[in-house]
Amino acid sequence: DQQVKQNSPSLSVQEGRISILNCDYTNSMFDYFLWYKKYPAEGPTFLISISSIKDKNEDGRFTVFLNKSAKHLSLHIVPSQPGDSAVYFCAARRRNNFNKFYFGSGTKLNVKP
Amino acid sequence: DVKVTQSSRYLVKRTGEKVFLECVQDMDHENMFWYRQDPGLGLRLIYFSYDVKMKEKGDIPEGYSVSREKKERFSLILESASTNQTSMYLCASSPPATESLTYGYTFGSGTRLTVV
Numbered sequence: 001d002q003q004v005k006q007n008s009p010s011l012s013v014q015e016g017r018i019s020i021l022n023c024d025y026t027n028s029m030f031d032y033f034l035w036y037k038k039y040p041a042e043g044p045t046f047l048i049s050i051s052s053i054k055d056k057n058e059d060g061r062f063t064v065f066l067n068k069s070a071k072h073l074s075l076h077i078v079p080s081q082p083g084d085s086a087v088y089f090c091a092a093r094r095r096n097n098f099n100k101f102y103f104g105s106g107t108k109l110n111v112k113p
Numbered sequence: 114d115v116k117v118t119q120s121s122r123y124l125v126k127r128t129g130e131k132v133f134l135e136c137v138q139d140m141d142h143e144n145m146f147w148y149r150q151d152p153g154l155g156l157r158l159i160y161f162s163y164d165v166k167m168k169e170k171g172d173i174p175e176g177y178s179v180s181r182e183k184k185e186r187f188s189l190i191l192e193s194a195s196t197n198q199t200s201m202y203l204c205a206s207s208p209p210a211t212e213s214l215t216y217g218y219t220f221g222s223g224t225r226l227t228v229v
Contacts, residue, residue, distance in 0.1 A: 002155075009153070034217045043117070043203055043220030044156075089155060091217065099144055099207050100171075101217060105155035 003027045004092050006104035013111050019077040021107050023090035026071065030092040034101065035064060035075050038087045047088070048075070080111045116140075117221040119204050125227045132191040134224050136204030143209050145187035146218065147171075147179065150201040162187055163209075194228045201225050 005024045013019045021035075031052045036044035050057040050064045050073065057064050063076045077084055087108045091101040120135035138145065144163050148156040148171075158171030160179040168179050176198060180188045187206075191198055202225075205218035 004155075006155070036217070036220075041122075041222070043205075043222045044218075045220070046217050049217065091156075093217075099209065100146075100158065100161060102158075103148070103156035105153055 002102075002105070003030075004090060004102045004104040006088075006090060006107050008107050009105070010108045010110070013080045013109065015082055015111055015113050016079045019075075019080040019084065019109055019111065021075040021077075021088050021090075021109065023073045023075075023104050024071060025073075025092050025102075027092070027094060027102075028071070029094045030102075031095040032093040033064070033066060033073050034091045034093075035062075036089045036091060036103075037084075038089065038106070044089055077109075080109075082111050082113050085109055085111045117204055117206050117219050119202075119221040119224050121224050122222065123225050123227075125229060126191075126194050128195060128228055130191075130194045130228075132194050132226065132228075134189040134191075134202055134204075134226070136187045136189070136221055137185050138187075138204075138206040138219070139185065140206060140208075140219065141184065142206035142219075143184075144207045145181065146205045146207075147177075147187065147189045148203045148205065149173070150203055150223070156203065159189065191226075194226075196228050199226060199228045 034049040035047040038044040087106045146161040147159040162181040178190045204221040
């Protein structure tokens with residue numbers, strides 16, 4: 001049973017608009033969340049993270065929001081650029097578990113020029 | 114530039130063969146991981162290691178084994194390859210949990226394995 005879920009396999013957005021990628025989780029023991037970005041034929045690269053003690057973290061065009069009561073996090077990209085087109089994975093770590101992360105199934109973002 | 118290097122980008126193997134996937138990291142990381150990526154399933158953890166000669170099963174260890182004889186090298190072994198092991202295999206490394214909160218894992222570029 002997947003503990004981290006990304007229910008939208010794909011998302012298409014116009015350049016300059018906001019992209020919102022969503023992620024839900026089931027385990028209340030998760031203490032740390034990350035977003036990774038993956039281009040074809042490359043490994044995932046770290047994008048942004050958030051601790052469970054926060055509800056927002058911002059880095060340039062990227063903002064991650066965490067709603068612990070809903071067990072939901074989202075990644076906002078503003079403004080979206082064609083180079084943002086990639087697969088985005090959210091990942092969650094369970095407290096005191098060897099830094100092992102659980103990954104969602106990914107959302108493929110397409111930013112149209 | 115820190116790196117996780119996977120020895121092969123593409124591999125084609127026959128059913129029943131023993132397959133070795135190699136991963137080397139140059140960051141002196143304690144933790145190393147093997148994931149497989151399949152469409153619609155995301156990244157699933159096969160095995161991980163938190164120290165030399167130490168290993169722990171992940172979520173889907175069946176049909177796989179691992180070896181970590183040196184800190185920098187973590188090998189994934191398919192004992193007898195089967196067609197359902199056709200997948201993208203990703204190796205990753207990280208420092209201990211307390212140090213890695215800012216960036217999680219560093220991944221290799223992946224090995225696309227096809228079993229025919």
